[in-house]
Amino acid sequence: MIIQPKTRGFICTTAHPEGCAANVQSQIDYVKSCPPMANPPKKVLVIGASTGYGLASRIVPAFAGGASTIGVFFEKPGTDRKSGSAGWYNSVAFEEAAADAGLYAKSFNGDAFSEEMKTTVIEAIKADLGQVDSIVYSLASPRRTDPTDGETYRSVLKPIGQSYTQKNLNTDTGVVDSITIEPCTEEEIAHTVKVMGGEDWELWIAALKEAGVLADGFTTVAYSYIGPDLTYPIYTNGTIGKAKEHLEESTARLNSEFGEGTAYVSVNKALVTQASSAIPVVPLYISLLYKVMKEAGLHEGTIEQIQRLFADHLSSEGGPQLDDKGRIRIDDWEMRDNIQSAVDGAWENVTTENLSEVSDFSGYKNEFLRLFGFGLEGVDYEAETNPERPLPSE
Numbered sequence: 001m002i003i004q005p006k007t008r009g010f011i012c013t014t015a016h017p018e019g020c021a022a023n024v025q026s027q028i029d030y031v032k033s034c035p036p037m038a039n040p041p042k043k044v045l046v047i048g049a050s051t052g053y054g055l056a057s058r059i060v061p062a063f064a065g066g067a068s069t070i071g072v073f074f075e076k077p078g079t080d081r082k083s084g085s086a087g088w089y090n091s092v093a094f095e096e097a098a099a100d101a102g103l104y105a106k107s108f109n110g111d112a113f114s115e116e117m118k119t120t121v122i123e124a125i126k127a128d129l130g131q132v133d134s135i136v137y138s139l140a141s142p143r144r145t146d147p148t149d150g151e152t153y154r155s156v157l158k159p160i161g162q163s164y165t166q167k168n169l170n171t172d173t174g175v176v177d178s179i180t181i182e183p184c185t186e187e188e189i190a191h192t193v194k195v196m197g198g199e200d201w202e203l204w205i206a207a208l209k210e211a212g213v214l215a216d217g218f219t220t221v222a223y224s225y226i227g228p229d230l231t232y233p234i235y236t237n238g239t240i241g242k243a244k245e246h247l248e249e250s251t252a253r254l255n256s257e258f259g260e261g262t263a264y265v266s267v268n269k270a271l272v273t274q275a276s277s278a279i280p281v282v283p284l285y286i287s288l289l290y291k292v293m294k295e296a297g298l299h300e301g302t303i304e305q306i307q308r309l310f311a312d313h314l315s316s317e318g319g320p321q322l323d324d325k326g327r328i329r330i331d332d333w334e335m336r337d338n339i340q341s342a343v344d345g346a347w348e349n350v351t352t353e354n355l356s357e358v359s360d361f362s363g364y365k366n367e368f369l370r371l372f373g374f375g376l377e378g379v380d381y382e383a384e385t386n387p388e389r390p391l392p393s394e
């Protein structure tokens with residue numbers, strides 16, 4: 001079958017197996033080109049391992065440190081007539097590359113929030129690795145069924161207390177207009193915290209501890225975002241920000257149980273991923289940010305970010321450098337004063353007419369398509385390809 005992109009708003013319903021493989025390979029090549037790390041982890045569990053920051057968090061320890069990895073994700077395999085999801089093809093490609101390099105890699109496709117998934121993963125750790133020394137929690141999900149009460153909670157991206165009006169980019173049409181988002185209810189805050197807060201992260205660590213599969217001195221990290229004032233109402237001070245606050249509270253609880261230096265929140269840079277493209281206002285901010293950061297020679301993608309997270313913090317000689325709230329800040333380049341003031345200036349001026357001049361919207365669109373394996377060099381998109389690709393470890 002010939003697979004072409006089919007996009008609808010912030011969703012692309014098709015993905016290209018060879019394109020996804022090329023994307024994964026370019027991330028592996030980048031990691032291999034970097035200097036060796038001081039103390040890379042050896043047995044790593046990545047929850048949310050198939051796309052975005054989680055995929056990079058699987059590639060870095062594997063290809064920088066030779067780590068064995070277990071990946072958990074929620075993806076759709078292809079059939080003989082229908083394309084699978086990008087995360088599925090990424091994971092197939094990752095496992096194939098890991099096997100070629102002689103690295104252990106096993107993947108589990110299903111609901112990370114469920115007790116069954118935790119049990120299955122623990123059995124695999126016991127059987128194959130004995131213990132894990134690093135756990136990366138990189139889930140981004142719109143819903144979670146809580147296994148304790150069976151209730152399904154949905155997260156929302158809304159401001160708290162008052163409505164929020166801001167410039168917004170329609171990424172389908174390239175039109176810059178304005179959006180008003182009405183404030184959330186108390187219940188929506190609670191539900192967003194349930195889905196995107198740290199509760200499930202803590203449940204994973206508790207289950208791993210109970211099973212005796214946490215190595216002495218293990219570390220665990222989850223990802224957060226802060227960003228500029230202009231997105232505060234929809235992000236940091238909005239419903240998702242409350243969930244990220246909860247994540248930081250989870251870090252404190254995990255550190256008091258297992259010792260300081262066990263759990264970290266890493267604040268990462270705004271990047272085009274399947275999760276971030278669904279947030280109102282953020283795609284316009286990212287398009288402006290990319291232009292400014294590329295011109296300043298400071299642009300990074302997920303793989304460069306996570307390479308830096310491990311090399312300079314988690315796996316460095318001196319351990320992580322933390323901010324005054326105890327967080328790792330790999331958003332430091334994004335948040336530099338000169339970068340933010342340049343983005344602010346562009347934000348004031350940007351219109352539909354000057355979008356391609358003042359922003360990197362074409363870079364945004366290219367990167368969005370690359371997430372699904374489209375637009376990669378060396379891939380023949382006119383050629384027939386087989387959408388049915390088994391995961392080697394299944």
Ligand code: NAI
Binds near residue numbers: 075087110113139271
């Ligand atoms: P993404 O959409 O690329 O990845 C989400 C991952 O979660 C995928 O592997 C997906 O399969 C998995 N997943 C979703 N629901 C699942 C479920 N029920 N069971 C198992 N796996 C499931 O997202 P992205 O952007 O990489 O986000 C990861 C984390 O990084 C999130 O906590 C996000 O808030 C954070 N972050 C993202 C930033 C960005 O700009 N993209 C910036 C800073 C932090």
